[in-house]
């Protein structure tokens with residue numbers, strides 16, 4: 001099971017995370033309205049961190065996304081807004097960066113609408129529908145994912161906390177396309193600053209089985 005720790009911003013906190021947890025992916029938020037906005041930091045400082053970096057964007061322009069990929073040395077772009085297929089195709093054409101396309105879930109999912117994205121992306125990510133787009137700390141009804149009909153692998157997100165490991169294992173046993181989790185606000189001391197001990201305990205529980 002892959003682990004993405006999202007909403008990272010502070011260099012020392014990032015170094016401790018890499019040393020003590022070793023996540024598969026580390027997310028940085030490039031949505032200016034987020035309390036975890038990382039876009040004011042110098043890109044160069046982040047490029048050298050030995051972890052795959054994911055830039056999270058909400059309805060940003062293609063130019064902004066491509067510029068940030070370059071400045072921060074991003075391996076993945078996570079499209080967390082209402083980016084359509086046309087946008088995803090253009091990004092795929094113009095860059096080798098891997099794409100995570102987010103679907104924010106309320107009380108149902110239109111699986112048919114996801115299908116056209118499959119050839120252009122690395123993963124889907126399912127998160128809870130919220131006005132702020134992400135980082136809400138709220139879970140959606142994960143049982144909806146038991147009906148997931150596609151081949152594309154996906155990441156689970158939204159309100160995952162220290163006690164979620166057994167629920168995640170149970171879901172992954174039913175739906176093998178679930179290959180990773182994305183954690184954020186339930187592991188924070190303050191926006192953009194993570195409690196690394198808490199993350200380590202969760203990741204140990206997740207990797208136990």
Ligand SMILES: O=C(O)c1ccccc1NCC(=O)[C@H](O)[C@H](O)COP(=O)(O)O
Pocket residue numbers: 006007027029031034035036056058080127132133134135136137138157158159160182183184185186
């Ligand atoms: O975290 C944010 O502030 C944020 C704002 C706008 C779009 C996306 C955002 N976060 C992206 C993530 O991938 C979060 O990890 C995901 O929404 C889950 O957050 P949480 O429910 O706090 O675990």
